Amino acid sequence: xxxxxxxxxxxxxxxxxxxxxxxxxxxxxxxxxxxxxxxxxxxxxxxxxxxxxxxxxxxxxxxxxxxxxxxxxxxxxxxxxxxxxxxxxxxxxxxxxxxxxxxxxxxxxxxxxxxxxxx
Amino acid sequence: xxxxxxxxxxxxxxxxxxxxxxxxxxxxxxxxxxxxxxxxxxxxxxxxxxxxxxxxxxxxxxxxxxxxxxxxxxxxxxxxxxxxxxxxxxxxxxxxxxxxxxxxxxxxxxx
Numbered sequence: 001x002x003x004x005x006x007x008x009x010x011x012x013x014x015x016x017x018x019x020x021x022x023x024x025x026x027x028x029x030x031x032x033x034x035x036x037x038x039x040x041x042x043x044x045x046x047x048x049x050x051x052x053x054x055x056x057x058x059x060x061x062x063x064x065x066x067x068x069x070x071x072x073x074x075x076x077x078x079x080x081x082x083x084x085x086x087x088x089x090x091x092x093x094x095x096x097x098x099x100x101x102x103x104x105x106x107x108x109x110x111x112x113x114x115x116x117x118x119x
Numbered sequence: 120x121x122x123x124x125x126x127x128x129x130x131x132x133x134x135x136x137x138x139x140x141x142x143x144x145x146x147x148x149x150x151x152x153x154x155x156x157x158x159x160x161x162x163x164x165x166x167x168x169x170x171x172x173x174x175x176x177x178x179x180x181x182x183x184x185x186x187x188x189x190x191x192x193x194x195x196x197x198x199x200x201x202x203x204x205x206x207x208x209x210x211x212x213x214x215x216x217x218x219x220x221x222x223x224x225x226x227x228x229x230x
Contacts, residue, residue, distance in 0.1 A: 045224075046208060046221055046222065046223045046224045047157075047165065047208055047221040047224075048221065049218065052218075060218055062218070063216065063217060096164055096165075101170070103153050103212055104153050104155070104210070104211075104218070104219050105153075105155050105167060105170040105210075106155075106165070106167060106210075107167050109164035109165060109166075110164065111164055112164055
């Protein structure tokens with residue numbers, strides 16, 4: 001059973017960079033034809049796809065966030081990571097990592113981690 | 120404003136059926152048979168309930184079914200149970216630029 005767990009600071013100051021890591025257990029991040037994705041959800045609001053990465057390093061990003069997002073993968077640690085630069089209060093949300101079953105289904109999710117942007 | 124339009128809330132009594140709609144455009148819902156539905160209980164991560172418009176992952180009860188007509192997808196839950204009370208989100212592939220879009224979510228209340 002694949003499990004995902006997000007980790008990282010819960011508080012980030014405005015204009016700084018938000019950094020989160022997702023650790024995958026129960027299987028190799030490199031096995032199978034899967035992408036790995038980040039999705040966020042502001043309190044009381046809907047889901048927003050941020051981006052995804054294949055274990056080759058190939059990435060795709062939400063056009064609305066593309067200029068600020070970087071997703072990377074470390075297969076040796078079975079982890080993938082998110083960096084979101086120049087954050088504002090609008091980036092405050094629960095951030096989820098998820099496995100992407102091609103072409104576009106999120107079949108395993110982490111529990112989510114709340115990131116608050118505040119000084 | 121979400122890319123896909125869902126009703127904000129629906130309700131039904133135990134044993135009844137409810138249908139949640141998800142309206143997009145020919146660039147997403149109407150253009151691809153890659154619609155999925157997610158169930159989210161408060162404080163929990165979303166759970167995949169339907170994919171490829173109408174397929175159920177292993178373990179999802181057959182009370183949950185999906186369909187699509189034109190630019191509108193639908194999720195139908197029959198034989199409503201108390202544990203079905205949750206938020207439901209639709210999601211569609213939208214091509215190799217936008218990739219994927221979610222609906223704004225629908226809160227299902229079991230009366």
